[in-house]
Amino acid sequence: MKILFIGSLKHGGYFQYLSFKKIYKNIDVIDCQEFFLSSSIFRKIFHHISPKIFEPFLNNFILSRIKKKYDLIYVMTSDCIGKKLILNLKKKARKIIVFLEDNPFSKRDKNRWKLYLDAARYYDLTVVFQRSRMIMGKKHGVKSFLLIPPPYQKNIHCKKKISSKEKNKLSSEVIFIGTWFPDRGVFFKRLIDLGLNIKIYGTRWYKDPNYSLIKSNITLGQINDPMYSKLIQCSKISICLPSAGNFDGITKRSTEIPAIGTLLCAQRTKEHKILFKENMEAVFFKDADECYKKCINLSKNNSKRRKIANNGYIKITKIIKADYLSTIKTIIKKINLKKI
Numbered sequence: 001m002k003i004l005f006i007g008s009l010k011h012g013g014y015f016q017y018l019s020f021k022k023i024y025k026n027i028d029v030i031d032c033q034e035f036f037l038s039s040s041i042f043r044k045i046f047h048h049i050s051p052k053i054f055e056p057f058l059n060n061f062i063l064s065r066i067k068k069k070y071d072l073i074y075v076m077t078s079d080c081i082g083k084k085l086i087l088n089l090k091k092k093a094r095k096i097i098v099f100l101e102d103n104p105f106s107k108r109d110k111n112r113w114k115l116y117l118d119a120a121r122y123y124d125l126t127v128v129f130q131r132s133r134m135i136m137g138k139k140h141g142v143k144s145f146l147l148i149p150p151p152y153q154k155n156i157h158c159k160k161k162i163s164s165k166e167k168n169k170l171s172s173e174v175i176f177i178g179t180w181f182p183d184r185g186v187f188f189k190r191l192i193d194l195g196l197n198i199k200i201y202g203t204r205w206y207k208d209p210n211y212s213l214i215k216s217n218i219t220l221g222q223i224n225d226p227m228y229s230k231l232i233q234c235s236k237i238s239i240c241l242p243s244a245g246n247f248d249g250i251t252k253r254s255t256e257i258p259a260i261g262t263l264l265c266a267q268r269t270k271e272h273k274i275l276f277k278e279n280m281e282a283v284f285f286k287d288a289d290e291c292y293k294k295c296i297n298l299s300k301n302n303s304k305r306r307k308i309a310n311n312g313y314i315k316i317t318k319i320i321k322a323d324y325l326s327t328i329k330t331i332i333k334k335i336n337l338k339k340i
Contacts, residue, residue, distance in 0.1 A: 006080075062089075078100065103130065125144050126146070149250075149275060151324045174237045177223050177232070183244050196295055200219070201218075237265050242267060
């Protein structure tokens with residue numbers, strides 16, 4: 001089976017690439033990050049002006065690297081592929097799949113997705129873990145969807161060997177890891193005002209109007225693995241807030257937190273309620289006040305907290321098997337790749 005992987009070999013892209021490698025040997029890679037000499041500058045142009053400025057150059061960059069035909073082309077950097085390119089790619093592969101980690105159908109990212117929106121209808125399968133993307137995508141002509149749980153990486157999002165010294169340093173009652181958005185600022189300001197002992201990690205929090213009042217609870221900066229998993233592991237409770245601006249009802253945190261073995265305290269959304277049994281496999285909240293009450297109660301009740309956390313762990317890792325390798329196998333089964 002000949003497969004072409006078009007995407008960045010970082011984070012989720014790398015995990016998916018590794019999963020394909022475990023199943024198939026013949027995999028070629030085109031990493032679009034190699035096209036961008038200065039990623040931050042190019043991304044700003046994508047966002048604020050238009051990616052179409054670079055379309056001819058991107059098309060040439062990708063097509064010049066394709067020397068044969070494939071059974072499958074698997075796309076992750078979909079913001080780099082427009083209509084003209086995907087029509088050319090369809091001549092070079094029997095099936096083309098796109099995996100959407102972001103929401104190209106919302107207006108949050110301004111002009112970033114102009115190329116993808118022109119090409120969206122031509123993919124043989126669009127893989128998402130947000131129901132909102134299916135609803136919004138149909139308005140752009142997307143017909144074939146596969147809805148999956150957000151995937152996690154087994155050897156990354158798991159309990160780590162941690163020394164007692166490191167555990168004491170990283171431990172917290174309640175933790176949140178994520179980027180600042182205005183609604184999140186209001187939410188966590190309320191939790192802190194109520195007296196919740198919480199640690200917040202992430203980028204852009206200095207932009208919050210109340211930053212001077214809550215900065216003692218905040219550690220600025222991007223948190224990557226293995227520190228990401230260690231911080232969650234050393235916390236009693238980890239809060240999960242899907243992005244409201246992206247119309248998200250679930251996020252990768254929703255599966256990563258239980259996979260690490262920590263109690264998931266998440267916003268009560270339709271997606272979370274479908275995935276988890278409330279108060280048995282995870283706990284949910286409507287607003288900051290309810291979140292505060294749940295966190296205070298469960299931080300004191302060790303046996304109940306650990307039971308719910310363990311049930312959530314079993315649900316994600318044993319029952320639905322939301323790891324990347326299992327996810328890739330599900331995608332392959334969906335498109336019947338073995339019969340191509």
